[in-house]
Amino acid sequence: MSKLIPGRRNLLKAGAASLFLAGVPIAGLAKGKPPGSISVIILEGGMDGLATIPPVGDPDLMRMRKAISPEGYLPLNDFFGLHPSLKFYAQLMARGHASAVHATAFPYTKRSHFEGQNMIEGGGLSPFSEKTGWLGRALDLADVAGRSLSLDMPLILRGHHENDNFYPASIRGSSRPKADLVNMIAMGHKMEAAQIFTKVARKSEENVRVPRDPASLATYAGRAMAQADGPVASVIRVNNFDTHANQVEEGDTDAGRLAKQLSVVDDVIAGYRRGLGKAWDDAIILTLTEFGRTVAVNGTLGTDHGYASVGLLAGGALSGSGIIADWPGLSKKDQFEKRDLMATIDYRSVCAACLEKSLGLDHDLIASQVFHQPDLPRVFEHLFA
Amino acid sequence: MPQLSFIYYYCRVPAMLSVSILVASLLAMPVLAAEMSGWSDKSVCRLVTATADNAAYVAEATRRKLDCGTGAKSSGDEQQSEKKLLPKNQGIVFYPLKLDPQIKQQLLASPINKTEFDFSPYQLATLAQPIQCQFNLRRVNYDNHVDGKVENWNMAKGSMFLTNAGVKIEGRWRMGGLSKDSSYLKHEVNLKLTKAGHLIGKMAYFHLNISNGEALKKPLYIELKPHKRSKPLDINNPQTAELWTDVEDWAGGVWKFTRCKEYTP
Numbered sequence: 001m002s003k004l005i006p007g008r009r010n011l012l013k014a015g016a017a018s019l020f021l022a023g024v025p026i027a028g029l030a031k032g033k034p035p036g037s038i039s040v041i042i043l044e045g046g047m048d049g050l051a052t053i054p055p056v057g058d059p060d061l062m063r064m065r066k067a068i069s070p071e072g073y074l075p076l077n078d079f080f081g082l083h084p085s086l087k088f089y090a091q092l093m094a095r096g097h098a099s100a101v102h103a104t105a106f107p108y109t110k111r112s113h114f115e116g117q118n119m120i121e122g123g124g125l126s127p128f129s130e131k132t133g134w135l136g137r138a139l140d141l142a143d144v145a146g147r148s149l150s151l152d153m154p155l156i157l158r159g160h161h162e163n164d165n166f167y168p169a170s171i172r173g174s175s176r177p178k179a180d181l182v183n184m185i186a187m188g189h190k191m192e193a194a195q196i197f198t199k200v201a202r203k204s205e206e207n208v209r210v211p212r213d214p215a216s217l218a219t220y221a222g223r224a225m226a227q228a229d230g231p232v233a234s235v236i237r238v239n240n241f242d243t244h245a246n247q248v249e250e251g252d253t254d255a256g257r258l259a260k261q262l263s264v265v266d267d268v269i270a271g272y273r274r275g276l277g278k279a280w281d282d283a284i285i286l287t288l289t290e291f292g293r294t295v296a297v298n299g300t301l302g303t304d305h306g307y308a309s310v311g312l313l314a315g316g317a318l319s320g321s322g323i324i325a326d327w328p329g330l331s332k333k334d335q336f337e338k339r340d341l342m343a344t345i346d347y348r349s350v351c352a353a354c355l356e357k358s359l360g361l362d363h364d365l366i367a368s369q370v371f372h373q374p375d376l377p378r379v380f381e382h383l384f385a
Numbered sequence: 386m387p388q389l390s391f392i393y394y395y396c397r398v399p400a401m402l403s404v405s406i407l408v409a410s411l412l413a414m415p416v417l418a419a420e421m422s423g424w425s426d427k428s429v430c431r432l433v434t435a436t437a438d439n440a441a442y443v444a445e446a447t448r449r450k451l452d453c454g455t456g457a458k459s460s461g462d463e464q465q466s467e468k469k470l471l472p473k474n475q476g477i478v479f480y481p482l483k484l485d486p487q488i489k490q491q492l493l494a495s496p497i498n499k500t501e502f503d504f505s506p507y508q509l510a511t512l513a514q515p516i517q518c519q520f521n522l523r524r525v526n527y528d529n530h531v532d533g534k535v536e537n538w539n540m541a542k543g544s545m546f547l548t549n550a551g552v553k554i555e556g557r558w559r560m561g562g563l564s565k566d567s568s569y570l571k572h573e574v575n576l577k578l579t580k581a582g583h584l585i586g587k588m589a590y591f592h593l594n595i596s597n598g599e600a601l602k603k604p605l606y607i608e609l610k611p612h613k614r615s616k617p618l619d620i621n622n623p624q625t626a627e628l629w630t631d632v633e634d635w636a637g638g639v640w641k642f643t644r645c646k647e648y649t650p
Contacts, residue, residue, distance in 0.1 A: 077483040094492035323480040333428050
């Protein structure tokens with residue numbers, strides 16, 4: 001009986017282990033493989049779509065934001081350019097594997113980070129109206145599991161009981177807890193608690209080492225998703241897009257806070273591409289951001305909270321490269337509340353199209369059961385036809 | 386006096402309030418109307434669809450008899466109001482890519498994968514039978530040795546399978562940290578054998594030791610090319626080889642192949 005009494009040191013290790021192991025992935029969660037995979041990159045803070053994909057053909061752009069428009073943009077066509085930080089994304093565009101949707105937003109206009117982030121993850125019609133997320137609900141409908149690459153389970157993935165989260169930790173002594181100890185604790189519990197400890201024991205047998213940066217997580221996610229029985233969805237967060245100040249460096253509009261963060265996004269997409277390998281052909285990656293930024297520049301070489309932004313899409317499942325937009329214009333009279341880029345495309349429609357393609361779900365089903373909006377317009381043909 | 390105060394508060398104040406509200410409303414209405422008078426019908430409709438809860442926009446649309454695709458009349462129905470919030474996704478245009486041909490060529494020539502390598506300048510081996518070798522990789526230290534000193538420990542070890550399609554490695558790095566992830570030797574290697582018996586290509590390479598608890602470091606992606614100090618593999622009579630590679634100024638690597646033999650997959 002004395003063997004059942006764990007020592008202080010081992011108990012401490014188990015505590016640390018459960019924290020660490022809660023983030024280690026379990027392979028083979030997916031029950032039936034849908035036609036593709038979907039990965040969401042959440043850009044927290046509100047990304048400036050007008051600097052990411054500058055509408056250089058709009059005469060009002062340079063008039064209103066010359067101080068922060070990237071000079072070294074890549075001309076994509078007569079009307080749109082691409083921020084110079086998105087180098088890998090440019091390669092994908094040249095290969096027909098990347099597109100962007102411009103002047104788009106979730107139906108949220110109040111410019112609060114908390115509410116906006118809740119809206120883009122929950123997919124409801126108003127902030128805090130959903131307890132589950134749109135991706136989680138879609139995975140539930142498709143009967144497949146997802147995986148979160150963050151310490152917590154983000155709202156966007158909630159909705160499926162088999163969703164799992166992963167975040168690598170390097171706590172000394174925590175990577176290999178004593179299986180006997182975990183099993184012993186499991187024996188002392190019943191029902192769900194016992195299942196949790198069994199899960200911990202299973203995870204403890206894995207020893208995964210991945211750097212914490214988003215790009216490495218993307219590579220890891222891509223590799224996991226490329227496996228025959230791997231997950232079909234993943235979520236990665238990139239923060240620091242709230243560029244109220246120093247969005248660009250003084251005298252260099254190609255550098256600054258936004259340029260740095262866009263490089264991270266570029267690396268994440270490259271990481272996915274590398275990790276997915278051949279599975280890239282059926283993959284869709286899309287970005288989400290809670291809102292765009294003001295059209296005008298503020299006094300600190302930055303921009304403030306706005307309305308519409310841009311959505312970046314990548315993946316072999318796309319039918320070609322281009323910019324999808326119903327361009328609203330940038331003149332004062334065309335701006336939302338005389339300050340923001342107007343949204344002309346409901347980004348939920350874009351998400352719905354990506355779900356339709358990757359999970360093989362019917363649009364009407366997605367519209368009514370995922371977004372609770374039965375008449376949500378279908379934009380599938382603009383992205384995948 | 387108390388009676389007078391009572392009358393004052395219960396009769397005069399509501400009357401004053403009503404008058405104030407009426408005056409404020411009358412003042413505000415022309416201001417709103419004046420603000421929107423210069424706006425296009427399209428803009429008004431967009432505002433109606435985006436912020437249907439704003440009565441001024443709805444009133445302006447109604448005044449102009451605009452339908453706005455949703456019916457701009459305020460129904461008071463919450464569900465109807467939510468619907469008006471949404472952009473209607475009408476008039477979507479696909480702006481196709483029109484990249485400058487030279488830029489497009491440059492972009493297409495850029496590697497998508499970190500291990501992409503152009504093998505075309507090299508004469509690759511054509512093997513009648515695939516070759517299997519045992520290998521170890523050791524560090525060559527140039528810090529205090531101009532010619533380099535081969536250190537007496539293995540950075541990586543395992544079996545290498547050389548085929549016409551490429552090189553497959555079954556083994557493991559021994560550099561700690563990320564190198565413990567076997568997928569690097571499996572997925573992050575793009576090597577081929579040349580006719581002269583050299584390994585060429587690109588691969589993930591862990592040149593630094595990482596102890597437990599240290600911050601993880603990503604591998605370098607190095608190119609392997611024929612090296613003047615190498616003793617290449619004789620593809621007609623494969624037995625041993627010693628293939629050198631440059632990595633950094635202070636260190637390189639040497640692959641030692643032993644027990645090479647042809648095998649049937």
